[in-house]
Amino acid sequence: MRSNHRVGRPAASGLLTSVVLLSSILLAACSSPPAATPTRSPSGSTSSTTTPTTPSSTTTTTTASSSTSSRSPSSSPSPTRSSTPPPHTTPPPRPTSPPTRPPTPTPSASTLPRSLAGPVVTRIPTSHRVVALTFDGGAGAQGASKILAVLGSKGVPASFFVTGQFASTNPGLTAAMARRGPVGNHSWSHPHFPVLSAAETTSQLTRTRSAILAATARDPKPFFRFPYGDYDARSLGRVHAAGYGAVGWTTDSLGWKGTSGGQSVDSVVDRVLRNRAPGQIVLMHVGANPDDHTTLDADALARIIAGYRAAGYGFVTLEALR
Helix, strand or coil: CHHHHHHHHHHHHHHHHHHHHHHHHHHHHHCCCCCCEEEECCCCCEEEECCCCCCCHHHHHHHHHHHHHHHCHHHCCCCCCCCCCCCCCCCCCCCCCCCCCCCCCCCCHHHCCHHHCCCCECECCCCCCEEEEEEEECCCCCCHHHHHHHHHHHCCCCEEEECHHHHHHCHHHHHHHHCCCCEEECCCCCCCHHHCCHHHHHHHHHHHHHHHHHHHCCCCCCEECCHHHCCCHHHHHHHHHCCCEEECCCEECCHHHCHHHCCCHHHHHHHHHHCCCCCEEEEEECCCCCCCCCCHHHHHHHHHHHHHHHCCCEECCHHHHC
16 A cells, blocks of 8 residues: 555646646747748739837838748749720721712823723724724814714714814814714823923823813713824823724825825725725815815725625724724
8 A cells, every 4th residue: 555655646746747747838838929921022922011019010021021922932923914994906997087079080091991902002902893984183174064964974983183273263163073982081282292202291291181172062982093003112101091992004005105106096096995894994084185285185084985885884983892
């Protein structure tokens, strides 16, 4: 009994010692400063903050922030969001101002019929048995009245090219020509176009157009014929730019040469009809030969018309080129 009592006392003493030691550890733990809590800065890096107890705590916080952001993978900055809103995807409203009226297009090379926008036309593109009789009016008009009378009596249309001087001097005849078919521009004074400047070319075309409009109330565009049939690439380009296509001929009657040039009514009729073909463009003149004063084309016209009709041909104007 005595031995058991002695053994129990040391055990109780050891247990008491353990309890006291554990209490000391817990008390020490409770009195320690709180651990730093990570927070995220506006820039995206992490920092640790503690409850400031002394002025030196500010310096400690800054140091901890730098150290933590350089070591911890979780401290990498998050994507920066712009404060500018994204662009508006809705189309902007249309202007509310009233639309302006487009200008009236001026005829030019781009608006010419395809058949007139290229080289000088010498034939109407057709396989039908039709021909186009054309008459030039330069200075003289001695055969014009007879030509118009024959065309009218036979019911034949024709095309004409007159100079500005002719239209100004003979407005009545020019108007009568327009009743038989188109009246084209043949320049103002019948010069050689390759030697003209750009300004001179423009003057020749515009003055003549005004004279024809005044006499016929019809625009000569897009028909133009070079005086003497004389042109080069530059002059043709200028004519196109002014809104005209150039029309030449398939057959020249040569009636303008007169009897002094070895021609006659018979030679004119034979030459024209011998060269007949579908789409043929025939060149004749309304004036007289300046030397012998003959008007062979006017005198041969009735026989020429009869010869075409006998061969099954009809007549068209240059409007077929539009």
